[in-house]
């Protein structure tokens with residue numbers, strides 16, 4: 296009998312774009328058999344981060360605000376300090392995603408912040424695993440990983456538009472990250488190590 300594995304997608308979103316990215320991550324993860332996925336709003340789960348203790352993998356997502364994760368997401372990070380002290384999430388898989396209006400927008404800074412957070416917790420980071428989709432003459436904006444990230448999934452959304460300002464390719468890239476983490480968590484036996 297195959298054991299069901301749990302993935303938690305913990306995200307913030309001030310205006311809904313990163314929430315759409317989070318849903319895509321969750322759909323990708325949930326497309327893998329024997330994976331149970333739940334989305335957690337960072338502000339809510341910050342009141343009791345132990346709600347995430349049962350997860351085998353955590354995928355962190357935040358909009359890029361002023362070149363880093365949002366203040367709400369940072370509050371969640373700090374709320375996890377007691378778990379950090381006990382290394383309660385050590386050995387879980389981790390991954391990250393971010394969205395902003397700039398094509399760069401300094402999103403790498405945010406992914407680096409999420410990676411470092413996971414490292415402090417002793418987690419094991421899963422990158423995107425996709426080559427740059429738009430860095431050659433054969434590439435396009437509709438390609439997976441059109442923004443060329445490796446550390447996690449990036450999305451760009453126009454600041455004067457709602458969800459219609461998001462690129463389908465960015466949402467498919469987010470789904471690919473969720474799916475990758477799910478495939479890894481099925482065989483991951485590193486819990487507590």
Ligand SMILES: Cc1cc2nc3c(=O)[nH]c(=O)nc-3n(C[C@H](O)[C@H](O)[C@H](O)COP(=O)(O)O)c2cc1C
Nearest residue numbers: 308309310311312313358360361362395396397400
């Ligand atoms: C306070 C604030 C700071 C922002 N800083 C950046 C930034 O550093 N880089 C960038 O590309 N976009 C920046 N933006 C634009 C947002 O990243 C963009 O609108 C994004 O879609 C918001 O995601 P959300 O809808 O999930 O909140 C900023 C927006 C706000 C409100």
